[in-house]
Amino acid sequence: MSERGTGGGEARAGRSWSLTKHARDNLTAYTFLAPFLIIFLVFLVYPVVYSLYLAMHQVPADSFDVFGGLQFVGFKNFIKLFTDVKFWWSVAMTLYYAVLIIPAGIAASLTLALLLNNRLKAVAVYRSAFFLPYVLDMLVVGIVWTLIYSPHVGILVQFFESIGITAFTEKGFLGMPGSAMPSVVFANVLKGAGFGMILYLSAIQNISPSLYEAAEIDGATPWQRFTRITLPLVKPITFFMVIIGTISALNAFVEVYAMTSGGPNVDVGGRALGATWVTGYYVFDAFYNQWRLGYASAMSYVLLALTVIVSLVNRKFLGSDNT
């Protein structure tokens, strides 16, 4: 990046009044920055601090004045969180979500990219078609899939029946603990594949054709060319896909809200736990449905901690590989 180059103009501007010029530059710069910075500080920095404050408080059970009557409880929310089975379950479900969506997302994106990486006339049309769902609303996509997945009458259930599979008929794909999470992930993968596709496509198109030509002369099969040339050379994109897959798992909410509301319930040692009960949804549920602001805040802090850990781990991987 050329950060150094841009300051040159100011430095040449004459020594005698450089201080006033310096001060004036700062003033103009911060004037231009002001609207952005004010919003940033009030609505993006302060909330992170304020959230910690909220995490150390709770709304008293008998109080309707949510913010007037906040009670200081210290680390009680955090302690409760660490003994909350439902919370650890949600972390496990978030992990499960990530484990499903990362490989599926990579496979779908890479497949689409490989299909598009050919000189065909209509390639641009297909590229747009694959990318389109990525810009559309997750809520709508989720609602449409609940129709497709629905029991008895849903088109997918009817399709499976026509080929002799009736296992999903009774409860639908979202109503069974085993298939609920994969179904949510499947809907999301189809929606998001166009994004990874573009990244893979540009990486593949940057690979020098001479590599493939040389491999062909040496008698490499198409599969060998893919695994020995293409895959290693798109590795940075694959790493990136792992990061965004993890982040989308940690942020998963709208798809769960639209399709399953965290359910269906599974019986785990006498406790009913949701098969799609991801942490993002638990935060929402604690806040919006149960009105436990402090608890939800404490949970979101753990979510932040998880995100930071994931980023640090990824950075370590990326740092050693990318340069």
Add this chain to the structure above:
Amino acid sequence: MAVQRTSVWKTIALYVGLTAAAIVVLFPFFWMVVTAFKEPGQAFSTELFPTGPTISNFKRVLGDFGFGRYFVNSVIVATTAAAFATLFASLAGYVFAKKQFFMRDRLFGLLLLSLMIPGMMYVVPQFAIITKLGWMNTYKAMIIPHLANVFGLFLMRQYMLTIPSELIEAAEMDGASERQVFTTIMVPLSIPIIATLFLLTFQFHWNNFLWQLIVTNVERLYTVPVGLAMFKSAHEELYTLKMAGSCISILPIAVLFFFAQRYFIEGMTMGAVKE
């Protein structure tokens, strides 16, 4: 890749593969549109094209169920928010790209760092702030908290770095004020990225369902996604109406994408592999 001589069979196979993939990826949207045009009684028929399509579902959601109003709200929120978010990001992007100032690089680092914070983190404290400000059930509550778009600022800065500083120096030499430099040099030369950011922020706010759900609880202020979610929980069984509402919800973004897909695709993937 080596694609000098693509054989006819390979071409056919590729088109079959591409078409199959497109069918799978777009099927949900196809099914949404088809169902929206069905009579309520036929909601679950497996015919790929309804016999006797009807627009009564659209009439009902727009008229009886208030989606017309929701649509207007969505347009107001998304347009205003996109305009201001783009303006603020270009003002800030300009100084990050072209000015030296106190704490510049540290500030930029802090901004980028904030991109890492999960969105769910903000829900509770932002809601608390909005409540304390007395902004519940207002347009400004839906708009203002998301006007500092850090990713947008990053895109702006990257783009504006490529504008030659000599142009700015020359204009300053001719006595142009800072404001004039911005409006007569930076903005005209940054039109593509401004358009990109406007579209991306419009799309973001159009789809910003969770936040809009949290800060509104009166129907008069629902946006389309919020209205759709409320409709979904109140009338779970009215599938054809739900699909009509869904169509209305995604139509504007689909249309924008149709006309400006290059901006969408480039803008969304631009920041991804950089750094």
